[in-house]
Amino acid sequence: MEREASATYEPKRNSEIRVFESPDEMSTDLAEYISQISEIxxxxxxxxxxxxxxxxxxxxxxxxxEAPYNKxxxxxxxxxxxxxxRAVAKNHVESNYKLTKEGFLSKVPVLNGHVYSINDNATVEDAATDYEFVIRQLVKARTIGVSESNDCPKFDLILLDMGSDGHVASLFPNHPALELKDDWVTYITDSPELPPERITFTLPVINSASNIAILAxxxxxxxxxxxxxxxxTEDPDTPLSLxxxxxxxxxxxxxxxxDKSAASSLEIKDDAPFEHHEY
Incomplete structure (x- = not known):
């Protein structure tokens, strides 16, 4: 899909940066991107x-x-x-499940048995343990792929939303959860954003994915x-643990x-055409 956008920025190896003029343009491109990965x-x-x-x-x-993807x-x-x-009830306003169910899952014919949410009746620690167990069983069945380098699950796609502090999933700056190597799913009880109790994928799982999209x-x-x-890596203002x-x-x-606002601090050429970078 060729698209004119505000600018380009030279990305790192195996990465690409897309800057969009409007939310509608971003949604359109994201849908096509997800569709292509799904089909492959x-x-x-x-x-x-x-x-x-x-x-x-x-x-x-x-x-x-919407059409054509819904069909x-x-x-x-x-x-x-x-x-x-978030370790809250599925009908709680803070629940990611509730948000996704109302805004997406209720509008597409995904099978209910293929939707894996956490056990909201368990403690946050047990919920994390249970969720990892479910994922391990699906990896054994090859419903989820497996990384050849570290035996972690290899999700076809992980979509992440980045916070203003640079957090992704529920991995926050300078948090001990960033150091975990063997766990696939962990829990935290001290999130700097409410609610404090959450479960989250660990970095090894995130970094084992086939594809990741980060929205900001x-x-x-x-x-x-x-x-x-x-x-x-020499700039003292660059926190390596972000x-x-x-x-x-x-x-x-x-x-x-x-969007243009989130990309506004990048050193980019304003007259550069938008490109899809392949590495």
């Missing part, structure tokens, strides 16, 4: 395992609920997960975007979906 995954593996996140991300999935995608092969979830919109994300994407910066796929591709 179903053709190659027979399944499409996608992990969603919370925040504004769900509002950008609306185009998938042409093989929704029966979709398996839905969450890269993070708004001026409040501009500094974090610049720090996450910058190649500079979670979004630590998303470095082992064997996959990362695409940033940015």
């Amino acid at each position: 995954s179903v053709k190659e593996r027979g399944y499409f395992a996608i992990a969603l996140s919370g925040g504004p991300l769900v509002s950008f999935l609306g185009k998938l609920c 042409t995608l093989d929704w029966s092969k979709w398996y839905i997960f969450w890269s993070d979830e 919109t708004g001026n409040d994300k501009a500094k974090a975007v610049q720090l996450a994407i910058s190649d500079s 979670p979004a910066r630590m998303v470095q796929l082992t064997d996959g591709k990362l695409i940033w979906f940015l």
Whole structure:
């Protein structure tokens, strides 16, 4: 899909940056991107395992609920997960499941049995343990792929929304959860954003995905975007523990979906044509 956008920025290896003029343009491109990965995954593996996140991300999935995607995608092969979830009831206003159900899942024919939400009746620790167990069983069945380098689950696509502090999923700057190597799913009880109890994928799982899209919109994300994407390791203002910066796929591709405000701190040429970078 060729598209004119505001600018380009030289991305890191195996990554691409897309800057959009409007939310509608971003939603349109994101739908096509997800559609293509879905079709490839179903053709190659027979399944499409996608992990969603919370925040504004769900509002950008609306185009998938419309023609042609609502009729042409093989929704029966979709398996839905969450890269993070708040430890609240499924009908709670803060629930990522509730947000996704109302804004997306209720509008497309994904099979109910293919939607894997956390156990909201368990403690946050038990919910994390249970969720990892479910994922391990699906990896054994090859419903979810497996990384050849570290035996982690290899989700076909993980969609992440980046916070203004650079957090992704529920991995926050300088949090001990960033250091976990063996766990696939962990829990935190001290989130700097409410509610405090959450479950989250760990970095090894995120970095084992085949594809990752990170969405960021708004001026409040501009500094974090610049720090996450910058190649500079000598700048003392660049925190190397910024979670979004630590998303470095082992064997996959990362695409940033940015609006002009979120991309405003990048050193980019205003007259450059928009391109799809392949590495």
